[in-house]
Amino acid sequence: MPSKPTVDVNRLPFRHADTWPWRWLYRLYTSSTTLHRLVSRTKWYRGDDGGTPQADGKTACGLSGQFVMPGILSRMGARRCPACCDAVGVPHGRGAPYNSGVREPGCQGPKEKT
DSSP states (O other): OOOOOSSOGGGOSSOSGGGGGGSEEEETTSSOOOEEEEEEEEEEEEOTTSOSEEEEEEETTSOEEEEEOOOHHHHHHSBBOHHHHHHHTOOSOBSOTGGGTOOOTTOOOTTOOO
């Protein structure tokens, strides 16, 4: 059972249906592919390869820095940061919540209308 969110889920970025892939990213320049939930973003851009979406921001667990959108295998199977899960009220587990059948409080899935 997920805990009660400790962040205001109604103020999280990427709450709307068309932005769901940006919710859970992993940190650049580390060997970890743990997925973190962004709670603020200062900018987003394409990576050095010209295609991989990246963002500068802060996570629900307090990390700041550069984050990258995971590929399909990571999006489906990488471990979610337990502290980020607790902060936004989703169960600990693997894969981005939407891809794992978990709905984030206050957020729409990709097929839901605004």
